[in-house]
Amino acid sequence: MPKHKNRTLGTRTLAPETLMMGYGYDPALSEGAIKTPIFQASTFVFKSAEDGKRFFEVAYGLREKDPDEALGLIYSRINNPNLEILEDRLSVWDAADRTLVFSSGMAAITTAVLAVSRPGDIVLYTAPAYGGTEYLFDRILPRYGVEARAVPAGEGSAVLNEAIQTAAEDAAVRGGRLAAVFVESPANPTNELVDIAQTARDLAALNQAERPVLAVDNTFLGPLWQRPLALGADLALYSLTKYVGGHSDLIAGACMGRADIMAQVAEMRTIGGSMADPHTAWLLTRSLETLHLRMERSQVNAITLAERLTGHSKVVEVLTAGGALASAEQQRIFAEQCAGPGSTLSIRLNGGEAEAFRFLDSLTLFKLAVSLGGSESLASHPSSMTHSDYTSEAKARCGIGDNLVRLSVGIENVEDLWVDLAQALDRI
Structure with a gap:
C-alpha cells in the first residue's frame, strides 16, 4: 500500500477526519507542496506509447486493471489528479469501493439512474x-421508456415493500425489470426517514434475476450522521454543494458504492462528460478538512433551536429526523440508522403562505435562499420555491403546506440565531 493511502498507524485505524488532511496525496509528486495543487490541464503526457495503450485499455474496459495498477492519467474528462484525490477521500467516509464526483448533485443522480436502467424498466422513488x-x-x-413510481416516504417499510413487489411483477410482464429503488432519507423537506436496511433486505428477497439497485440520497445527513452503504445500500449519492462543500461557493455532486455498479456509472460519466472540473475538486478537497467541525457545530445549533421552537405559540410543529413528535417507527429507524439529526429542519407555522412570507421577510441573520448545508443559516419556502412544480394534491400527500418553512442552520452563534427567529415569529 503506498504511504499516502495508508489508513493505519501501527495497530490503529485512523479516523476519517484525520485522513482528510492528506489521504490520497503524495507531496513528492508535486514539488513538496503540502496541499494539493490545482491540476488545470485538459490532457496528460504519456511516458511511452505503451503506457498510452495500457491506460486506454483500462479506461475503456478492454481489460481489467491489475490489483496494484493505478488508472493512468489520460484526459480530464476521464480522470484528473484533483478528482482522484477528492474521490479517494470521499470514499473514506462511507467505506465505498469507489467514488465519482460530478458537476452537480443532479448530474450524479441522472448519470447513476441512466447507467442502471433501460427502456421497459421501472424505478421506484420515495x-x-x-x-x-x-x-x-x-x-x-x-x-x-423508463417508468418512475413514487412511494410516500413516511408510510413505512411494509408499504414500500408492497410497491417493490408490484413494480417487479409489472415490469416483468412487459419484459423489463425493477431497475432501482431510489431513497431520499431524510426526505426533503419533511425529514421523514426510510428504513434503508429493511429495504435492502426486501430487495435481496425479491424474485427477480437481477437484484434492483438501492440508491440513497444521503445529502441531509451524510457522511457524518448516516452511512447508507453500511446499511446495505448499493449507491450513496450527494449534492456536494451542501455540507461537503459547505461554503455556498460551488456546485458539485458525488456517487459512491459497490465496484461493479460504479463501473457502469463511470462508463456513463466518461461518455456523458458530467465530471467536476479541477478547481471545483480542489475546493472540495479543502472543505473536507473542516467537514466534521462544521457539521458538528451546525447540528448542535440546530438541536438547540429545534428545542426552543417546539411549543412556541406561533409554531404548530417542528420537523426533525426522528424527533420527539415523530412516530414510534420513525424514532426506531432513527435510532438504528442515524448518528444524529443533522442541521436542516422544517417548521409549520400558524397560518398559511401570508404568515410564512411575513416570517421569512422579517429574518435578518437567516438569509432567504434555497440550498442548505452552508456555513451560513438559510431559510426557504418549499411550497413556492424548491417544490413549486408539485401539484396541490402531491403537496398535500407529502405534507408540504403553505405554512411550511425549511431552515438550514449554520455555524453562527446560536443565541444570535435564536434572537433572529424569535423576532421574526413575533411579526407573524
Whole structure:
C-alpha cells in the first residue's frame, strides 16, 4: 500500500477526519507542496506509447486493471489528479469501493439512474424528494421508456415493500425489470426517514434475476450522521454543494458504492462528460478538512433551536429526523440508522403562505435562499420555491403546506440565531 493511502498507524485505524488532511496525496509528486495543487490541464503526457495503450485499455474496459495498477492519467474528462484525490477521500467516509464526483448533485443522480436502467424498466422513488430529482423521474425518464413510481416516504417499510413487489411483477410482464429503488432519507423537506436496511433486505428477497439497485440520497445527513452503504445500500449519492462543500461557493455532486455498479456509472460519466472540473475538486478537497467541525457545530445549533421552537405559540410543529413528535417507527429507524439529526429542519407555522412570507421577510441573520448545508443559516419556502412544480394534491400527500418553512442552520452563534427567529415569529 503506498504511504499516502495508508489508513493505519501501527495497530490503529485512523479516523476519517484525520485522513482528510492528506489521504490520497503524495507531496513528492508535486514539488513538496503540502496541499494539493490545482491540476488545470485538459490532457496528460504519456511516458511511452505503451503506457498510452495500457491506460486506454483500462479506461475503456478492454481489460481489467491489475490489483496494484493505478488508472493512468489520460484526459480530464476521464480522470484528473484533483478528482482522484477528492474521490479517494470521499470514499473514506462511507467505506465505498469507489467514488465519482460530478458537476452537480443532479448530474450524479441522472448519470447513476441512466447507467442502471433501460427502456421497459421501472424505478421506484420515495417522496417527497428534492424537486430536481422528482422532475427527472416524473418528466424525463418516461421519455426514454423508463417508468418512475413514487412511494410516500413516511408510510413505512411494509408499504414500500408492497410497491417493490408490484413494480417487479409489472415490469416483468412487459419484459423489463425493477431497475432501482431510489431513497431520499431524510426526505426533503419533511425529514421523514426510510428504513434503508429493511429495504435492502426486501430487495435481496425479491424474485427477480437481477437484484434492483438501492440508491440513497444521503445529502441531509451524510457522511457524518448516516452511512447508507453500511446499511446495505448499493449507491450513496450527494449534492456536494451542501455540507461537503459547505461554503455556498460551488456546485458539485458525488456517487459512491459497490465496484461493479460504479463501473457502469463511470462508463456513463466518461461518455456523458458530467465530471467536476479541477478547481471545483480542489475546493472540495479543502472543505473536507473542516467537514466534521462544521457539521458538528451546525447540528448542535440546530438541536438547540429545534428545542426552543417546539411549543412556541406561533409554531404548530417542528420537523426533525426522528424527533420527539415523530412516530414510534420513525424514532426506531432513527435510532438504528442515524448518528444524529443533522442541521436542516422544517417548521409549520400558524397560518398559511401570508404568515410564512411575513416570517421569512422579517429574518435578518437567516438569509432567504434555497440550498442548505452552508456555513451560513438559510431559510426557504418549499411550497413556492424548491417544490413549486408539485401539484396541490402531491403537496398535500407529502405534507408540504403553505405554512411550511425549511431552515438550514449554520455555524453562527446560536443565541444570535435564536434572537433572529424569535423576532421574526413575533411579526407573524
